[in-house]
Amino acid sequence: MSHAIQDQRPVRARRARAGGSLTRGGLPRWAPAATAVLSTLLGCAAGLAFGLQSKVQWGLIAALLFVAATYASSAVVENTRQAKDRVATSVIWVCFLLAVIPLVSLLWTTLSRGMKVLTGHFLTHSMNGVTGFEPGGGVYHALLGTVQQVALATLIAAPIGLLTAVYLVEYGKGRLAKAVTFFVDVMTGIPSIVAGLFILTTWNLMLGFGPSGFAGAMALSILMMPVVVRSTEEMLKLVPNELREAALALGVPKWRMILKVVLPTAVGGISTGLMLAVARIAGETAPIMLLVFGSQLINGNPFEGAQSSLPLYIWEQYKVGSDASYDRAWAAALVLIAFVMILNLVARGIARWKAPKTGR
Amino acid sequence: MAKRIDVSGLSAFYGTHKAIDDISMTVEPHSVTAFIGPSGCGKSTFLRTLNRMHEVTPGGRVEGKVLLDDENLYGPGVDPVAVRRTVGMVFQRPNPFPTMSIFENVAAGLRLNGGHRRQDLSDIVERSLRGANLWNEVKDRLHKPGSGLSGGQQQRLCIARAIAVEPEVLLMDEPCSALDPISTLAIEDLIGELKERFTIVIVTHNMQQAARVSDRTAFFNLAAVGQPGKLIEIDETDRIFSNPSVQATEDYISGRFG
Numbered sequence: 001m002s003h004a005i006q007d008q009r010p011v012r013a014r015r016a017r018a019g020g021s022l023t024r025g026g027l028p029r030w031a032p033a034a035t036a037v038l039s040t041l042l043g044c045a046a047g048l049a050f051g052l053q054s055k056v057q058w059g060l061i062a063a064l065l066f067v068a069a070t071y072a073s074s075a076v077v078e079n080t081r082q083a084k085d086r087v088a089t090s091v092i093w094v095c096f097l098l099a100v101i102p103l104v105s106l107l108w109t110t111l112s113r114g115m116k117v118l119t120g121h122f123l124t125h126s127m128n129g130v131t132g133f134e135p136g137g138g139v140y141h142a143l144l145g146t147v148q149q150v151a152l153a154t155l156i157a158a159p160i161g162l163l164t165a166v167y168l169v170e171y172g173k174g175r176l177a178k179a180v181t182f183f184v185d186v187m188t189g190i191p192s193i194v195a196g197l198f199i200l201t202t203w204n205l206m207l208g209f210g211p212s213g214f215a216g217a218m219a220l221s222i223l224m225m226p227v228v229v230r231s232t233e234e235m236l237k238l239v240p241n242e243l244r245e246a247a248l249a250l251g252v253p254k255w256r257m258i259l260k261v262v263l264p265t266a267v268g269g270i271s272t273g274l275m276l277a278v279a280r281i282a283g284e285t286a287p288i289m290l291l292v293f294g295s296q297l298i299n300g301n302p303f304e305g306a307q308s309s310l311p312l313y314i315w316e317q318y319k320v321g322s323d324a325s326y327d328r329a330w331a332a333a334l335v336l337i338a339f340v341m342i343l344n345l346v347a348r349g350i351a352r353w354k355a356p357k358t359g360r
Numbered sequence: 361m362a363k364r365i366d367v368s369g370l371s372a373f374y375g376t377h378k379a380i381d382d383i384s385m386t387v388e389p390h391s392v393t394a395f396i397g398p399s400g401c402g403k404s405t406f407l408r409t410l411n412r413m414h415e416v417t418p419g420g421r422v423e424g425k426v427l428l429d430d431e432n433l434y435g436p437g438v439d440p441v442a443v444r445r446t447v448g449m450v451f452q453r454p455n456p457f458p459t460m461s462i463f464e465n466v467a468a469g470l471r472l473n474g475g476h477r478r479q480d481l482s483d484i485v486e487r488s489l490r491g492a493n494l495w496n497e498v499k500d501r502l503h504k505p506g507s508g509l510s511g512g513q514q515q516r517l518c519i520a521r522a523i524a525v526e527p528e529v530l531l532m533d534e535p536c537s538a539l540d541p542i543s544t545l546a547i548e549d550l551i552g553e554l555k556e557r558f559t560i561v562i563v564t565h566n567m568q569q570a571a572r573v574s575d576r577t578a579f580f581n582l583a584a585v586g587q588p589g590k591l592i593e594i595d596e597t598d599r600i601f602s603n604p605s606v607q608a609t610e611d612y613i614s615g616r617f618g
Binding site: 260 | 411413416418441442443444445446448449451453455457458459468469471472473518521522525
């Protein structure tokens with residue numbers, strides 16, 4: 001569903017200047033693609049000719065050539081206004097490519113290196129009895145730990161965050177609301193290690209509990225809460241006031257209005273925001289190191305004893321420094337990415353399923 | 361059904377700004393009363409004070425009395441939610457709930473207040489949609505989303521939604537201003553039918569509409585921008601449009617205003 005205004009450039013007319021005063025010369029439709037191919041070739045040629053080592057330099061030369069050639073050709077054949085328009089378009093394309101390159105390269109590296117040891121065995125076994133230098137072992141204990149810790153953190157943070165956002169948008173006014181907003185902003189900036197240290201001093205040192213998945217989940221929930229509040233708040237603000245008034249005018253109490261009209265209308269955005277928050281904490285390592293401690297064994301009880309988690313596992317395997325452990329680290333990274341991606345897809349599914357319906 | 365509204369000495373404020381000043385009028389049951397006047401003169405604000413929707417706006421505050429058959433809406437201990445169940449409202453822009461189907465939209469007021477059986481609900485939905493002259497158009501797609509209807513149908517859906525909770529009074533805030541002439545005609549016809557069952561108050565910028573649908577017409581005006589709006593006069597619609605007792609009214613309806 002695109003909201004972009006379709007403003008096609010006039011395709012070059014045969015009798016360009018001869019036509020009425022409204023017809024102008026135009027570049028053919030394939031011109032941008034041709035310019036792109038040409039400038040890429042020129043960029044490569046320049047790179048070879050000057051013996052530049054870095055492919056990044058080749059790419060940058062090609063990008064600059066592309067923008068310059070677009071402007072020049074359009075300015076000659078069309079006019080300067082069209083030329084500026086085309087330059088803006090091509091700059092956006094170049095920026096898009098620059099932004100996509102790291103993403104694609106990251107995905108490609110993780111996929112190609114991670115697939116090597118990613119098997120059923122890897123997913124269903126722990127590192128029990130496997131030393132870091134020998135191949136084998138698996139990620140099951142870490143995956144289990146991540147799922148449990150993230151689920152617990154979400155169970156703590158999501159209700160509090162949701163209710164805070166509902167308070168801020170629907171009820172909050174005056175000093176309390178301002179204070180809450182301020183502290184949410186402050187919380188957004190808390191480094192994860194500080195959240196970990198906070199739980200370490202209160203839960204573990206002052207109250208005397210040992211390391212556990214739950215302790216880690218509490219630290220993660222501190223990190224997650226402000227993200228949930230912020231995103232939910234924005235989504236609730238997008239719900240038109242007219243819907244609130246319509247519900248109130250039917251004699252619906254305010255709490256029911258929020259529950260039955262406001263939240264369902266915003267549920268797509270809220271679930272997306274929630275999943276982004278989950279994705280953010282699923283990759284946290286620092287608080288896990290402090291509070292969950294790490295383990296090579298399967299521990300299915302998040303409330304007692306050390307667990308592992310995927311980011312921690314990756315770090316541990318990387319630290320061992322053998323070929324086998326590198327492979328395991330990449331495979332675990334792939335599992336982590338897949339985990340977050342599946343969650344995102346689920347959120348999108350929910351968003352699409354629950355989104356306000358527009359069909360006739 | 362249908363109650364008398366008796367307003368005395370009503371002023372409404374947004375924060376410290378006084379929007380309407382000292383309005384008194386009576387609205388008879390089973391009648392249509394139209395409010396006309398220039399923009400910003402407080403017609404809509406006054407309408408919203410009649411079902412306590414005014415105080416939903418941040419800073420909204422009301423002084424004075426609104427009696428609904430001798431019961432003061434602004435008396436101590438009066439629950440605004442109960443008031444709004446008795447005095448329904450239709451808004452300027454059609455606003456069906458986007459997450460709900462046509463059926464659910466009409467049933468929303470009942471369902472959100474709980475305690476209705478399924479069979480009752482579908483009876484009430486059918487009756488309300490028939491009441492809003494929409495049944496024949498939507499009976500085959502009751503479970504399609506309400507936002508898929510045309511603007512005029514959506515507005516009639518909103519009317520059906522408002523009358524489904526069986527209010528005594530129906531307030532309409534420029535219900536036709538976003539609609540084409542044919543939909544407007546449909547809604548005007550509907551207003552004529554609905555007055556058998558409800559007391560209707562309608563705000564409109566269209567003076568022909570006021571002349572067509574209303575029994576009585578109230579003219580609001582404001583002395584200057586920033587001044588509170590006032591009720592200039594209220595009388596039988598025929599008299600307002602033929603022989604008003606105040607010069608300002610005649611100036612306004614004949615277009616010689618300002």
